[in-house]
Amino acid sequence: xxxxxxxxxxxxxxxxxxxxxxxxxxxxxxxxxxxxxxxxxxxxxxxxxxxxxxxxxxxxxxxxxxxxxxxxxxxxxxxxxxxxxxxxxxxxxxxxxxxxxxxxxxxxxxxxxxxxxxxxxxxxxxxxxxxxxxxxxxxxxxxxxxxxxxxxxxxxxxxxxxxxxxxxxxxxxxxxxxxxxxxxxxxxxxxxxxxxxxxxxxxxxxxxxxxxxxxxxxxxxxxxxxxxxxxxxxxxxxxxxxxxxxxxxxxxxxxxxxxxxxxxxxxxxxxxxxxxxxxxxxxxxxxxxxxxxxxxxxxxxxxxxxxxxxxxxxxxxxxxxxxxxxxxxx
Amino acid sequence: xxxxxxxxxxxxxxxxxxxxxxxxxxxxxxxxxxxxxxxxxxxxxxxxxxxxxxxxxxxxxxxxxxxxxxxxxxxxxxxxxxxxxxxxxxxxxxxxxxxxxxxxxxxxxxxxxxxxxxxxxxxxxxxxxxxxxxxxxxxxxxxxxxxxxxxxxxxxxxxxxxxxxxxxxxxxxxxxxxxxxxxxxxxxxxxxxxxxxxxxxxxxxxxxxxxxxxxxxxxxxxxxxxxxxxxxxxxxxxxxxxxxxxxxxxxxxxxxxxxxxxxxxxxxxxxxxxxxxxxxxxxxxxxxxxxxxxxxxxxxxxxxxxxxxxxxxxxxxxxx
Ligand SMILES: Nc1ncnc2c1ncn2[C@@H]1O[C@H](COP(=O)(O)OP(=O)(O)O)[C@@H](O)[C@H]1O
Ligand code: SF4
Ligand SMILES: [Mg+2]
Numbered sequence: 001x002x003x004x005x006x007x008x009x010x011x012x013x014x015x016x017x018x019x020x021x022x023x024x025x026x027x028x029x030x031x032x033x034x035x036x037x038x039x040x041x042x043x044x045x046x047x048x049x050x051x052x053x054x055x056x057x058x059x060x061x062x063x064x065x066x067x068x069x070x071x072x073x074x075x076x077x078x079x080x081x082x083x084x085x086x087x088x089x090x091x092x093x094x095x096x097x098x099x100x101x102x103x104x105x106x107x108x109x110x111x112x113x114x115x116x117x118x119x120x121x122x123x124x125x126x127x128x129x130x131x132x133x134x135x136x137x138x139x140x141x142x143x144x145x146x147x148x149x150x151x152x153x154x155x156x157x158x159x160x161x162x163x164x165x166x167x168x169x170x171x172x173x174x175x176x177x178x179x180x181x182x183x184x185x186x187x188x189x190x191x192x193x194x195x196x197x198x199x200x201x202x203x204x205x206x207x208x209x210x211x212x213x214x215x216x217x218x219x220x221x222x223x224x225x226x227x228x229x230x231x232x233x234x235x236x237x238x239x240x241x242x243x244x245x246x247x248x249x250x251x252x253x254x255x256x257x258x259x260x261x262x263x264x265x266x267x268x269x270x271x272x273x274x275x276x277x278x279x280x281x282x283x284x285x286x287x288x289x290x291x292x293x294x295x296x297x298x299x300x301x302x303x304x305x306x307x308x309x310x311x312x313x314x315x316x317x318x319x320x321x322x323x324x325x326x327x328x329x330x
Numbered sequence: 331x332x333x334x335x336x337x338x339x340x341x342x343x344x345x346x347x348x349x350x351x352x353x354x355x356x357x358x359x360x361x362x363x364x365x366x367x368x369x370x371x372x373x374x375x376x377x378x379x380x381x382x383x384x385x386x387x388x389x390x391x392x393x394x395x396x397x398x399x400x401x402x403x404x405x406x407x408x409x410x411x412x413x414x415x416x417x418x419x420x421x422x423x424x425x426x427x428x429x430x431x432x433x434x435x436x437x438x439x440x441x442x443x444x445x446x447x448x449x450x451x452x453x454x455x456x457x458x459x460x461x462x463x464x465x466x467x468x469x470x471x472x473x474x475x476x477x478x479x480x481x482x483x484x485x486x487x488x489x490x491x492x493x494x495x496x497x498x499x500x501x502x503x504x505x506x507x508x509x510x511x512x513x514x515x516x517x518x519x520x521x522x523x524x525x526x527x528x529x530x531x532x533x534x535x536x537x538x539x540x541x542x543x544x545x546x547x548x549x550x551x552x553x554x555x556x557x558x559x560x561x562x563x564x565x566x567x568x569x570x571x572x573x574x575x576x577x578x579x580x581x582x583x584x585x586x587x588x589x590x591x592x593x594x595x596x597x598x599x600x601x602x603x604x605x606x607x608x609x610x611x612x613x614x615x616x617x618x619x620x621x622x623x624x625x626x627x628x629x630x631x632x633x634x635x636x637x638x639x640x641x642x643x644x645x646x647x648x649x650x
Contacts (some may be wrong), residue, residue: 058553060545068542082559090556102547107569107644117555152645168555 001032004071005176005208008056011068013047020279024050024063026232029305032176037209039201039219039240041255045275048212051229052095052178056240057085072176094169098181100161104153110137110164111149114171114232119170120158132171139229140167141197158170166197173205180212189207195222216255216327220244225311231276231286234305237313247316250291253324285317293322335634342630346623351401353622354396363412363613364388386412386616399619408623409616411609418620422602426624428498429590429601435517436524437579439478444529445572448536449563455541463530465539467530479523493518496598520597524590535578539571546570573644580636581631 009029015022020297025047032038040048053059057077070077072093077085097103098231105113114133118124124132137145140163153161161183169177179198183191195218202209211222219226219240226243228251236249247253252273273290276282282289288298297317305315385387387398400408408418451460451494487495498516499509543549544567552566591603598604602621609617641647 053550056554058550060550086556086558088556089554095551095554097547097551099547103551105548105552105566105570106646107573108566116557116561120556120558120561154646165551168551 002035004031005034005036005073006032006210007069007071008051008055009069009071011051011054011070012057012066013050013063014061014066015052016061017062017239017279022278023281024232024278025054026278027068028229028232028234028283030234030237032208032210034175035206035208036225039213039223039226040210040212040229041214041215041216041219041226043255043271043275045278046229047076047232048214048229049098049180052180052210052212055178056089056093056095058089066165071242074184087121090117090174091172092174093176093178094172094174095178095180096162096165096182096225100158100165100184101153103165104161104168109150109152110156114149114168117168117171136167136171137164138272139201142162142167158186159194162186162190162194163197166194166201170201170205174207176208176210177202178212181214183218184213184215191218198222216244216258228255231281232278233286233315234313235287235315236306237311239311242263242312247324247326248308248312248319249316250293250318250322250324251287253326254290256327257325285315293318331638335638338634340635342349342627345630346626349626350400350619350623351396354399354619355392357613357615357618358392361613363615366613367412367422386410393421399616403623408620411617412614413612418616421605422620422624425600425602425605425621426628428599429594429603430516430628432520432524432594432599432601433590436521439521440525440528440532441575442530443525444536445568448533449531449540449568449571451537452540452544460537463533467533469530473527475523475527475592478526479519479593482519483596495519498600520593520599523593523596531578531582532575535575536571539574540567543567543570551601569643573640576640576643578637580604580633580640581634583632 007187008031011025011028012023013025015024028047028051030038040051042048050059050063053063054065054078055072057065057080059065068078072088080088104110110134111130113127114136115129118132120124122129122132133149134145137149142148142160142163148156153164156164166182177326182198183194198209199222201207205302206319209222211219213219223240225239226237227234228243228249230251235251236243236247238248243252244256247256251271258271271290276286276289282299284286284300285291285294285298285303288294291298295318301317303315305313307313308319362381367382368374368379380389386393390398399409406419406424410417411421447463451463454460464594483495486493494516499513544563549562549567552562590601591607593599594601594603595607602624606618606621606625608614609621
C-alpha cells in the first residue's frame with residue numbers, strides 16, 4: 001500500500017460570525033495516499049472548500065481552525081509558523097479555484113502573476129522565471145504563450161483563464177493539488193478539455209489530487225476513492241466503484257439518485273430539503289431531517305465513522321438494517 | 331495612447347470656449363464694475379467714468395467685448411486689471427505657481443499618508459486603531475476648512491509662535507533665516523488643512539476598497555500561492571484599491587480647486603484662489619475672466635492626467 005501523503009484527523013474549522021458560530025467543518029477525518037486521486041463530494045455548503053482552505057491554512061476571517069490535526073508528509077501543518085506555511089503553499093500544496101475570472105488578479109499580466117509565484121519559491125533570476133513561465137503555460141496548452149503572457153486576465157476566455165490558473169498552481173510542481181470545482185463555471189465542451197488536462201498533468205507530475213465537486217459524473221471519471229461530506233462531517237469513504245455500486249450511507253444514495261443519466265433521459269433530481277443551518281445544526285445525525293431511514297436514535301446520537309469493510313467507512317446508525325440503491329439501479 | 335491624448339486635447343477647445351462664454355455673460359449679469367468704482371470714489375466725474383468705459387472697452391456691446399477678449403486671449407493677452415491697470419497674465423503667473431505648489435504638495439502628501447493608514451485599518455478591521463481612525467476621519471469629513479485653519483493659526487502662530495500665520499514667504503525671524511525653511515514654514519499650516527480634509531475621505535475610501543478586495547478570490551489565490559503577506563497586500567491588493575481613489579480624486583478635482591480659495595483666504599496665501607475672491611468682489615472683469623480660464627485649463631489638464639493614471643493602474647479600462 002502506498003504511503004500516506006495527507007492525513008486529516010478531527011479537523012474543526014468554525015466561523016465566528018455575529019449571527020453565531022458557523023460549524024462549517026466539524027470533526028472531519030480522512031487521508032490521501034501518494035499519487036492518489038481522491039474525490040471530495042457533497043452539496044454546496046457542505047464544507048468542501050473550507051476543508052481545502054484549512055489544509056493550506058488560509059481560512060478567511062472570521063474563520064478559525066479550532067481543533068484537529070493535518071499531517072502532510074508526517075508533519076502537522078497546524079504546528080507550523082506562518083513563514084513555514086508560505087513556503088509550502090504554492091510549492092508543495094496548491095489549489096485551483098472554482099471561478100478563474102475572479103481568482104486571477106485583474107490588474108497584473110498573466111506572466112507577472114506566474115512569475116511572482118515562481119520567484120516566491122525558487123531562487124531564480126527574472127529571465128529564468130520568465131522562461132519557466134512560458135514553459136508552464138505551454139504545458140497547460142496555452143497557444144502562443146510568449147505573447148499571451150503579456151496579456152491581462154480579461155483578455156482570455158474562461159477556459160483559457162482556468163488553464164492559466166492551473167499553470168499558476170502547478171508552476172512549482174506541487175505534490176498535492178486541490179481542484180475546487182475547477183469546471184463548474186465553464187462551458188460543457190471546455191469542461192472535458194480541462195478535466196483531461198488535469199488528468200494528464202497529474203500523471204506527468206506524479207502528484208496527488210483532491211478533486212472537489214458536487215458533480216457525481218465528474219467524480220466517477222476523475223477519482224479512485226471518494227469522501228462524502230455532509231454539513232461539515234464525513235458520511236462515507238469508499239473506493240469510487242464501490243461507492244457507486246454499493247453506497248452504505250443514505251446521503252450517498254440520495255446524491256447518486258440526483259445524478260442526471262444521459263441514457264435514461266432523466267433530468268437532474270435534487271435531494272429534497274435544504275442543507276441545514278450550521279450555526280445550530282440538527283442534533284445527532286445531521287442528515288436526519290432529510291433522511292428516509294431516520295429512527296429515534298438518529299436524532300439523539302452522533303453516528304461515528306466506522307470501517308465496515310476494508311477501506312469502506314460509514315457514519316450511520318442504520319447501515320446494517322438498510323439496503324441502498326447504487327448508481328446502476330436508478 | 332498618443333492619439334487619445336491628442337483627441338482629448340482637441341476636445342478641450344469647445345469645453346474651453348463654452349465655459350468662457352458662460353462665465354463672460356454671467357459676469358456681466360452680476361453687475362457693473364464702474365458702479366463699484368463710483369462707490370469707492372463718490373466725487374468722481376461722469377467724464378472720468380466715460381473715459382474709463384472707453385479705455386476698458388466697456389462701452390461696446392457685450393458680444394463684441396467677448397470677441398475682443400477672445401482675440402486678445404489667443405495672443406496671450408488677458409487684458410488689464412480694472413484696479414491698478416496691470417496686465418492680468420503678469421499677475422496670474424505667480425499666483426498660479428503658488429496655488430499649484432500648495433495643491434500638489436497637499437494631494438501627494440494626502441495620498442502618502444492615507445494609503446498605509448487605510449490599509450492598516452482594513453487589515454485590522456474593528457481593532458482599536460481602526461475604530462480610532464474611522465472616527466477621526468469622520469470628524470475630518472465634517473469639519474469646516476476655515477474653522478480648522480483658524481484654530482491652527484490661533485494655536486501655532488499666535489500662542490506658540492512657531493509658524494507664520496499668513497503669506498507664503500518672509501518671516502525672517504522664524505526658522506533660522508533660511509529661505510527654503512521659511513517657505514516650508516509657511517506651507518505647513520495651509521498644507522495641514524488641505525491634507526486633513528482630503529485625508530479623511532481618502533482613508534475612508536482606501537479602507538472600504540481594501541476591505542472588499544482583501545476578501546476577493548484573487549487575494550485568496552495569491553495567499554494560496556505562497557506569496558508573502560507584504561506582496562499580497564502592497565502589490566496584489568493595493569493596486570486594485572487605489573483605482574477608485576484616483577477616480578474620486580478626478581471627480582472631486584473641481585471641488586478641490588474651487589475649495590482652495592477658502593484655505594487661501596484664511597492663510598492670506600498669495601495664490602489664485604484668494605485673488606479670485608478679491609477680484610470677484612470688486613467685479614474686476616478681466617482678472618476674473620483670466621483666473622476663470624486658468625482654472626478651467628488646470629482642471630481639464632488634471633482630469634486628463636488622472637484618466638491616464640487610471641488606465642495605467644487598471645488595464646481593463648480602455649481608452650476611447
Ligand atoms: N467567510 C465565511 N464566513 C462565514 N461562513 C462561511 C464563510 N465561508 C464559508 N462559510 C460557511 O461554511 C460552510 C461551508 O462552506 P464551503 O466550504 O464553501 O462549502 P462548499 O465548498 O462545500 O460548497 C457554508 O455553510 C458557509 O456558510
Ligand atoms: S444515521 Fe440515521 S439519519 Fe443519519 S443517515 Fe443514517 S439513518 Fe439517516
Ligand atoms: Mg465550494
